[in-house]
Amino acid sequence: MATQTTELEFFFDKYPDIPRELVVKEDILSRGINFTNTALKAQGDFQRKAYFLFTFDVDAPADVKSKAGIIPQEIRIESGPFGLRPTVLQCRQSSNSIYRVDLVDSRLKLLCGDLPLAGVDFVPKHDYYESRLKDGTPVETVAPAIYWGQTVDVTAFRTCQYWGEKEECKFCDINENYREWGSLRKQLGAIVPVEKVAEAVELSSKDPNTRRYLITGGAIKDPKKEVEFYLNYIKVTEEHLSRDFPCRLNTQAFAKTDCEKFYEAGVDYYHPNLEVWDPKLFSVICPGKNKFIGRDEWIKRAIEASRVFGIGNVSPNFVAGVEMANCNGFEIGFKNPKDAVQSTLEGIEFFMINEVTPKFDNWAVEPLSYFGKNRSKAPPLEYFIELYAGYYDLKRKYGLPWPRGLGEAGPGKCMVPATAFMDIGN
Numbered sequence: 001m002a003t004q005t006t007e008l009e010f011f012f013d014k015y016p017d018i019p020r021e022l023v024v025k026e027d028i029l030s031r032g033i034n035f036t037n038t039a040l041k042a043q044g045d046f047q048r049k050a051y052f053l054f055t056f057d058v059d060a061p062a063d064v065k066s067k068a069g070i071i072p073q074e075i076r077i078e079s080g081p082f083g084l085r086p087t088v089l090q091c092r093q094s095s096n097s098i099y100r101v102d103l104v105d106s107r108l109k110l111l112c113g114d115l116p117l118a119g120v121d122f123v124p125k126h127d128y129y130e131s132r133l134k135d136g137t138p139v140e141t142v143a144p145a146i147y148w149g150q151t152v153d154v155t156a157f158r159t160c161q162y163w164g165e166k167e168e169c170k171f172c173d174i175n176e177n178y179r180e181w182g183s184l185r186k187q188l189g190a191i192v193p194v195e196k197v198a199e200a201v202e203l204s205s206k207d208p209n210t211r212r213y214l215i216t217g218g219a220i221k222d223p224k225k226e227v228e229f230y231l232n233y234i235k236v237t238e239e240h241l242s243r244d245f246p247c248r249l250n251t252q253a254f255a256k257t258d259c260e261k262f263y264e265a266g267v268d269y270y271h272p273n274l275e276v277w278d279p280k281l282f283s284v285i286c287p288g289k290n291k292f293i294g295r296d297e298w299i300k301r302a303i304e305a306s307r308v309f310g311i312g313n314v315s316p317n318f319v320a321g322v323e324m325a326n327c328n329g330f331e332i333g334f335k336n337p338k339d340a341v342q343s344t345l346e347g348i349e350f351f352m353i354n355e356v357t358p359k360f361d362n363w364a365v366e367p368l369s370y371f372g373k374n375r376s377k378a379p380p381l382e383y384f385i386e387l388y389a390g391y392y393d394l395k396r397k398y399g400l401p402w403p404r405g406l407g408e409a410g411p412g413k414c415m416v417p418a419t420a421f422m423d424i425g426n
């Protein structure tokens with residue numbers, strides 16, 4: 001095939017045991033996709049991107065907003081010259097990407113350069129999107145869907161109290177996302193009312209396609225207030241639920257006694273996200289987390305949490321690739337992908353020895369984050385392949401399950417949108 005796909009084919013040959021879907025998905029996540037206006041206008045009723053937590057786009061918000069409409073939350077690609085099995089992807093708009101979604105002969109296609117690479121479906125609106133809260137608010141305003149409709153995603157606190165370069169995580173654009181896209185839900189404000197969350201999650205739980213809900217949001221500096229804040233959402237929501245509907249909690253690392261409160265309130269899966277393993281990089285990339293909790297304490301709490309929630313139910317997230325960030329004013333990231341992979345796998349192994357099952361998101365270099373403003377670049381594709389292959393080996397070595405609460409693993413089955421680490425096998 002032509003030069004645009006040469007790199008993909010090179011890695012297909014180099015890693016014959018790695019599913020092609022993983023290679024293609026991770027490359028697309030890193031580079032983003034240019035959604036043409038023709039494609040956006042041609043589609044009718046699909047689920048628009050929620051912009052509830054971060055932007056995840058490669059382009060700046062002003063450029064994304066100038067498109068003919070809001071891009072889909074997710075797409076599913078399939079078939080094409082490489083015979084790809086259905087693969088779900090989070091959408092990240094990038095005008096300069098080699099990947100484009102356009103209409104070809106009246107059908108949506110993913111193109112690499114000018115070569116059609118796969119057929120495309122925009123994620124449809126889910127059944128529960130028909131519902132409205134008692135006050136008339138569309139349910140998806142409070143509780144949009146991710147994971148192709150399986151996870152009901154609530155950002156309860158839409159900003160973070162770690163403000164500015166000395167506290168915000170350097171890869172994160174939560175506060176900029178709220179400034180730029182907050183108007184999509186301006187009636188909610190930065191703190192989404194608890195009763196609305198409970199009502200929306202209960203309505204969404206009636207949809208046969210939904211499997212779980214997720215409560216997340218920014219950090220609150222006062223630890224007591226942070227626990228009370230998020231615990232209240234869980235308690236009120238669980239009281240409203242009329243069926244067993246598992247709960248994921250994605251917050252800072254809480255002390256064991258607080259984890260017990262969350263477990264008793266109804267949390268099934270917990271994500272105290274460490275983001276990056278290397279101690280020096282953690283302290284500089286996550287200065288707020290480092291200052292207010294500290295790396296050693298964070299790791300200790302994540303391990304203790306697995307004693308509360310159980311093996312496979314505690315999955316701290318790593319921002320895959322951020323350990324290779326390098327830019328003006330920040331020149332301490334790994335330069336060599338092998339060194340970066342080795343460092344992160346050291347952390348993965350440490351957690352796995354302690355019965356914690358970490359997870360990943362592919363690092364989206366968001367333009368209004370610190371790293372985006374300073375023009376840091378995404379790591380090469382080989383980094384992701386090596387990292388995820390290494391994770392899979394360690395997972396088997398320690399006999400651990402895939403992180404629970406993320407759905408099925410394996411090519412053609414995985415619905416995790418922002419990383420391909422579970423598109424590898426089962």
Ligand code: SF4
Nearest residue numbers: 160168169172218219
């Ligand atoms: S703690 Fe860090 S990653 Fe989380 S919302 Fe705040 S700045 Fe972003």
